[in-house]
């Protein structure tokens with residue numbers, strides 16, 4: 434068995450997750466000299482870079498002292514909270530980042546609560562100690578208080594703390610004495626984050642996330658919790674409702690550095706990407722060909738907001754974009770549905786309008802901006818909050 438650690442990096446928006454992941458990658462020296470190492474290499478789509486915000490959770494991995502550390506960078510914005518909760522399933526522990534000046538913020542509480550509920554061990558990283566007037570000791574105590582209020586177990590409360598500056602590229606146990614690099618953090622990960630628990634039996638992988646390639650289509654990502662998967666092998670895909678489809682694995686990939694690498698086989702404990710299992714959805718299990726056993730399924734967050742997308746029928750149509758017809762827009766939205774997990778679309782009475790549902794204004798605005806840049810022209814309606822009617826019986830107030 435290889436030495437593996439699987440960790441997710443969680444925090445409130447902008448507390449420095451992606452900056453830290455980039456430094457982890459640099460530390461592991463996966464970069465050859467000729468590769469450019471600018472800032473935030475991981476936020477790799479244009480909008481992520483420009484807005485400095487992570488939209489999709491991402492898997493990377495580093496090698497450190499003979500151990501493979503799979504790292505999952507997560508988005509901090511509240512629109513994508515469900516994404517964080519889901520990908521925590523691939524991790525055995527978390528790095529909880531807290532800004533040394535701001536301390537825990539609402540999204541810190543949300544993601545920490547999810548991690549604690551799932552029984553994950555945390556290493557607290559008090560980040561940005563280079564900021565003037567910051568208060569790292571206070572931030573540390575505030576995290577402790579937060580954990581108490583979230584009913585952390587004794588073991589979870591006994592968390593290690595690392596202080597540092599992701600931006601300056603150092604982490605240490607004493608914030609008043611900056612170190613040279615982030616090896617203190619790497620050593621703490623190896624020491625405190627448990628190895629993946631391996632169960633005996635036939636292969637089982639919960640499809641937890643997906644990747645999309647224009648050439649291959651959808652790629653299932655998850656952690657292999659049991660058994661071994663081999664390239665070319667026949668497997669079962671157990672759907673949420675129990676129906677089973679048989680597929681052959683066409684390609685097996687593991688994460689290496691910022692990219693993926695083909696593998697002939699994957700062993701339990703590692704995180705991998707599987708090509709060839711058609712028609713999968715998040716929450717399905719990839720399992721043994723003959724005796725498939727499903728894992729407990731997981732959900733993708735329901736949309737909370739809708740917007741009407743209509744073709745541009747104003748006199749100025751065609752001036753900004755080249756894709757203007759309803760067929761263009763429909764095809765583009767259908768393509769988006771393949772990879773944008775929390776998005777839904779409904780046809781309307783008009784062939785020129787589509788009701789698009791998402792997780793919030795940020796989620797939908799990213800799609801709109803991406804389409805605009807690709808050359809689509811659209812008219813967009815006001816965002817509408819989706820109101821859910823509860824099925825609880827009506828409580829009528831008596832007048833007497």
Ligand SMILES: Nc1nc2c(ncn2[C@@H]2O[C@H](COP(=O)(O)OP(=O)(O)OP(=O)(O)O)[C@@H](O)[C@H]2O)c(=O)[nH]1
Nearest residue numbers: 446447448449450451452486487509561598599600
């Ligand atoms: N002063 C200071 N700034 C930092 C540090 N780490 C990150 N930053 C800055 O904080 C901002 C946000 O950093 P990111 O790494 O994008 O934060 P994030 O947590 O990935 O943000 P989301 O993915 O949007 O949730 C950037 O401008 C970083 O340069 C640090 O240690 N010190």
Ligand SMILES: [Mg+2]
Nearest residue numbers: 450451486487
């Ligand atoms: Mg980020």
